[in-house]
Every structure is written in structure tokens, then in C-alpha cells.
Amino acid sequence: MIVLRSFLHVCAVFILSAGKPQVRAESDTVEWASDGSGVRVGGGDQEARAVDEQEEESWAAALTLNTQGPLDPNAQNNTEVLAQVGGQASFSCSTHHLSDEMVTWMKRDDDELLTVGQQVYSAENRFTATHSHATKAWVLMVKDVQLSDAGHYECQLTTHPPVTFFYTLKVTQAEAVVSGPSEVHIEEGSKLALECHVRHAVEPPIYIFWFHNSTMVNYGPQQVVRHQNFTSSLVVTRVQLSDAGTYSCQPHLATPANVTVHVVTGKTPAAMQHGRNQVEGGGGAMCRPSFAHILLSAYLTCLLAPLLAGRPPPSPHHTLQ
Numbered sequence: 001m002i003v004l005r006s007f008l009h010v011c012a013v014f015i016l017s018a019g020k021p022q023v024r025a026e027s028d029t030v031e032w033a034s035d036g037s038g039v040r041v042g043g044g045d046q047e048a049r050a051v052d053e054q055e056e057e058s059w060a061a062a063l064t065l066n067t068q069g070p071l072d073p074n075a076q077n078n079t080e081v082l083a084q085v086g087g088q089a090s091f092s093c094s095t096h097h098l099s100d101e102m103v104t105w106m107k108r109d110d111d112e113l114l115t116v117g118q119q120v121y122s123a124e125n126r127f128t129a130t131h132s133h134a135t136k137a138w139v140l141m142v143k144d145v146q147l148s149d150a151g152h153y154e155c156q157l158t159t160h161p162p163v164t165f166f167y168t169l170k171v172t173q174a175e176a177v178v179s180g181p182s183e184v185h186i187e188e189g190s191k192l193a194l195e196c197h198v199r200h201a202v203e204p205p206i207y208i209f210w211f212h213n214s215t216m217v218n219y220g221p222q223q224v225v226r227h228q229n230f231t232s233s234l235v236v237t238r239v240q241l242s243d244a245g246t247y248s249c250q251p252h253l254a255t256p257a258n259v260t261v262h263v264v265t266g267k268t269p270a271a272m273q274h275g276r277n278q279v280e281g282g283g284g285a286m287c288r289p290s291f292a293h294i295l296l297s298a299y300l301t302c303l304l305a306p307l308l309a310g311r312p313p314p315s316p317h318h319t320l321q
Helices: 002-018 045-066 291-309 315-319
Strands: 029-032 038-041 078-083 091-093 103-107 112-116 127-132 137-142 153-159 165-171 175-177 183-187 193-200 208-212 223-228 231-236 245-251 257-265
Touching: 078 091, 078 137, 091 103, 091 153, 091 165, 103 127, 103 137, 112 127, 137 153, 153 208, 175 257, 183 193, 193 208, 193 245, 193 257, 208 223, 231 245
Parallel strands: 078 165, 183 257
Antiparallel strands: 029 038, 091 137, 103 112, 103 153, 127 137, 153 165, 175 193, 193 231, 208 245, 223 231, 245 257
16 A cells, blocks of 8 residues: 555656656856856756756645545544534644645535635634644634534645545533432531532533532632532531532533532421421420310310219200300
């Protein structure tokens, strides 16, 4: 395969050089001055020959790159780019081997023309194309990446024959996951520790915020929050009844995760306790009897008392009188 590719390269140089007009080297001539000194005239053919050789190498490189795909699929440029929803994706198309040629970017799946040079033809303003003279590369930038942006992209150089590079964009949806069950029961005064992991993210999130009942607690006086790459932990050293509720882990560019915390005092969860029914110093509740209960108790006492004494019970009419 290497021999075949070298043979095609030599053939390309030979064909391209054969199609160009040949500059015949002429012998340098010498003109003699009146004082007998000689002045050399000519020699411009060497400069022309150097320009021709440089052009031949450029066209041969273009032809060789363009035929790499059919000859060896593994050698064909097919760069994979990974991005996440809401983030950015960039494709770099280098032109250092063919000077600063202008490029055209396309999305092959939709047969959509994105940019020509720095001119954007896409209907969406999320695409931009820039050129760096220092690195001699054209960069296609995609902002606010969506799942629909996944697919195959193409960078085509405006050479003859054209040179094409292929790219594959894969888009992931990052998500937060809180370790453990979705509901936690913990006793008052105990230590609460929650841990949140970010999955399917291309890079560590810029931030991970913790919320307690819609209030951010990253910098709260009772909570300690620590971050490390894709993980964040929330610690409450001594849990109080007010710490009960819903905790939410919300990383940057990722779907949040929630966990519900129930604080238990004795045997009664804090979510089931009410201020009016709670008795100070104990976990019981006071119940006031109603008037109906008092009347029924008196009537039963009146009926049962004669039985206990060995006498027949009075009739209901007599009792009511």
C-alpha cells in the first residue's frame, strides 16, 4: 500500500509537471565593458525553476491527500469531536500543507452549507468560522450545542483537485445523580452527608450549586460544600428540624437531581409534626374531649350503675325525666 501510494505521488508530479510549460535554461552570457571587465547577464531561469517545483509539490500533495480515502479508509481523516448539550464544539481544519486556502464547511447529514470562508450561510447564528494565520487553520465553532447537532461534518479546501476532511460530532446530555435513596430519614442532631456526581459531562462543570427548598446553601453557615472535578458533597454537621425538606444538586450544563430529607425527633418525623399539637419536653399530643363524649359517658354510667348494684336499670323515659 505504501509503495502504491508513493507510485501515485510520483505519477502526480510527473503528470502535473508535464502539463506545465517548460522553461529552457539558457547559458549565461557575458558582456565585456570597455575597460575589459566582464558582467554576467541572465540566470533568471533558476528562480523560475524553484517556483515551478514548489507548485508541483503543492498540487501533488493535494492529489495524494484526496486519494487517501479510497486507497486506505483507516488513513482518511475522520476526527471525532465530543460535546455536551449547552456547551461548545469546535472543528479545526489545517491548511498548512496547501498555504492559506479558503475552506467550506458543510453538515453532510442534512446536506447543509454552513460557511464559506468566514461568511455564514446557516440559518442559525450558533455557527461561526474563523481563520488563524499563525496556525494556518480554519476553525468551525458551534455554540449552545443541541442534540440535533450530532452527525457528520465536512471541511473542503478550494484546491484543484479539492481536499476534504471529515468529522463526527457526538453530543451527550450531562446529568446529576445523588448517591443513595431519593428519600432520607435522619434523627435530629445527627450528621447529614449528601454526595452528587455529574455523569456524561465532557469536562468538569464550572459550578455545582446545592439548593435547600429553592434556597442556595453553598455558602450557608450551617452547611459545608466541597467540589472535586465531577463530584460535590454537602455536609450538615448537626441536623435541626429546619433542615428537613428537598435538596437539589444543580451542576452547570447538566440536569439536576433531588433528594428529600426527613428529620426525625424520637419516633415522629419532622414532616408530620405540627406546632400546635407538639408538647414541650415530650413527643406526645394532648386531646380535649368533646361534649358528645361527655354526654355519652354519663348515660352509660347511669345504665351500668344499677346492674352493678343488682337492681334493674331504669327505663330510658325515666332516665330522661
